[in-house]
Amino acid sequence: MFAVKYRNAVINKEWRPTLLGVIGNLINESNCKTIIVNGVEDHVHCFLGLKPVVSVSELMKTVKAKSSKYINDHSLTPARFEWQEGYGVFSYHRSLIDTVYNYIKNQEEHHKVHTFRNEYLDLLKEFEVEYDEQYLFQAMI
DSSP, X not given: OEEBSOTTSOOOTTTXXXXXXXXXXXXXXXXXXXXXXXXXXXXXXXXXXXXXXXXXXXXXXXXXXXXXXXXXXXXXXXXXXXXXXXXXXXXXOGGGHHHHHHHHHTHHHHTTTSOHHHHHHHHHHHTTOOOOGGGSOGGXX
16 A cells, blocks of 8 residues: 655546556556555555565555656646655455455545544554554655
8 A cells, every 4th residue: 555645636536547557557567466456535555466576665666656657647636746655565365355355445435434544553553563653654644
């Protein structure tokens, strides 16, 4: 999961499906398998099968750079679009594929009730990840 950097350059509902498709294709082009990509105006979730020869950091670097370039090349936002530095990565057992898929599929409904900040902090707690407030996504502070 990764987040939008500036609030005046958010992921618009009109072109969001195109962007999510671009991100899915970028994951597949990196020799990984996209299961689902979905998100809301301020962040995106990518559920994928990671190949052992692909590093998470290189995959995220490529996906974030090329997807933001796509948004800017097509002038989809009034201001320059950027993703925030960093990302969250969590691993799930195969038995939870359907659960995680449905959770990501229903992001719009989920975020009518829960903020991105709460969602992210809940995941950090669930996975027992210690964190420093200064390293949280900027929009969360």
